[in-house]
Each structure stands twice: as C-alpha cells, then as structure tokens.
Amino acid sequence: MKKRIILRFKKDTIDKPIVYRLVKDYNLVFNILRANISPRAESLMVMEVEGTEANFKKAVRYLKDLNIDTEPMEQDINRDETRCVHCGLCTSVCxxxxxxxxxxxxxxxxxxxxxxxxCELCVKVCPVKAMNVSFE
Ligand code: SF4
Ligand code: SF4
Known part of the structure; x- marks a missing residue:
C-alpha cells in the first residue's frame, strides 16, 4: 500500500529519530513531501509512505506511543486540464x-x-475552477 499521511509533533517530540525507525523497524519506504519544524510550537510533516498494511499499522502505533499524531491525507487535488488557462495565479499560493x-x-x-x-489554496484562488478536491 501507499498512503499520504500528516504527522503532527508536539514540542517535546521533534527530536525523536522517527524516520530512521520507520525504515529500520517497519520496513517502510517514505518520501517527505513537506516539513514544517518549529522548536517552540507544533511541527508538521507530510509524507508518502509505502509498505505492507501490517507494518504501517505497527508504525502508526509506535508514533502514537511517542505522542505523535498521524492522520491520513484523505483529500486529493486534481487539475482539470481542459479548464486551466495558465494564468499563473495558483503558483503564488502553492x-x-x-x-x-x-x-x-x-x-x-x-x-x-x-x-x-x-492545502487547497489553489482551489480557492483559481478563477476558472480548474483545481478541485476529491475525497478517497
Ligand atoms: S489558477 Fe487555475 S487557471 Fe490559473 S494556472 Fe492555476 S489552475 Fe490554471
Ligand atoms: S496550493 Fe494546490 S497544488 Fe499547491 S500544495 Fe496546495 S493544494 Fe497542492
């Protein structure tokens, strides 16, 4: 399976070697899509994870035990190529x-x-509604 998930770290959990553990202990392949790390506030990481369902579930349990919240990224953003007029507005918010x-x-x-x-910002700014959200 391949899933995109959002990890939310509290202040006291940003120093944990979670990426290393996800690979070594749960044999998951991941791709970090976005990371916003702040030592004074909640940090966030969006990653695409690939591996077996069983290992994924174990990894989520491991993260939960560390007080790291995970949530699936359920919405998907698509572009209707027939509508896009390449105005460029969406590039300024992405x-x-x-x-x-x-x-x-x-x-x-x-x-x-x-x-x-x-993040859906492009959906809000696109004047011809070429960007849209679909839910899994
Ligand atoms: S804002 Fe909409 S129309 Fe403009 S480039 Fe982006 S997707 Fe295309
Ligand atoms: S602005 Fe649109 S394309 Fe860019 S990250 Fe947000 S949802 Fe995705």
Whole structure:
C-alpha cells in the first residue's frame, strides 16, 4: 500500500529519530513531501509512505506511543486540464511548488502532483475552477 499521511509533533517530540525507525523497524519506504519544524510550537510533516498494511499499522502505533499524531491525507487535488488557462495565479499560493512555471517564455503552469500537500489554496484562488478536491 501507499498512503499520504500528516504527522503532527508536539514540542517535546521533534527530536525523536522517527524516520530512521520507520525504515529500520517497519520496513517502510517514505518520501517527505513537506516539513514544517518549529522548536517552540507544533511541527508538521507530510509524507508518502509505502509498505505492507501490517507494518504501517505497527508504525502508526509506535508514533502514537511517542505522542505523535498521524492522520491520513484523505483529500486529493486534481487539475482539470481542459479548464486551466495558465494564468499563473495558483503558483503564488502553492508553497511546496507543486504548481509552477518551468519556462517563463512559454508561461505554461505545470502541476507536480507528488509535491502537493492538499492545502487547497489553489482551489480557492483559481478563477476558472480548474483545481478541485476529491475525497478517497
Ligand atoms: S489558477 Fe487555475 S487557471 Fe490559473 S494556472 Fe492555476 S489552475 Fe490554471
Ligand atoms: S493544494 Fe494546490 S496550493 Fe496546495 S500544495 Fe497542492 S497544488 Fe499547491
């Protein structure tokens, strides 16, 4: 299975070697899509995790025991290519750079789904409603 999950760390849990443990103890392959680490407030990490369902469940239990909350990223962001007019508005709100312009001469807005953390800001700003949310 492959899932995208959001991890929320309290102040006292940011120093735990969780990424190492997820790989070594639970044989999970992961890709960190976004990390916002703050020593004074709640920190957040969005990751795509791949492995067996059983190991995933064990890993979630391990994180819970460390007081790290996990939640599935249930919504998915899609772009309706027939609607997009490549105005570029969404690129200014997309912090992880999932929506971007590669070539300024062409001014074509590209969408890299793997970088998207489903914050939905592009959905709000798109004037032609090309960006939309679907739920798993
Ligand atoms: S805001 Fe909408 S129309 Fe404009 S580039 Fe982004 S997806 Fe396309
Ligand atoms: S939801 Fe839109 S703005 Fe947010 S990360 Fe994904 S593509 Fe970027």
């Amino acid at each position: 912090a992880p750079g999932a929506l971007f312009i590669r070539d300024r001469k062409v001014m074509k807005v590209e969408f890299d789904y793997t970088r998207c953390v489903a």
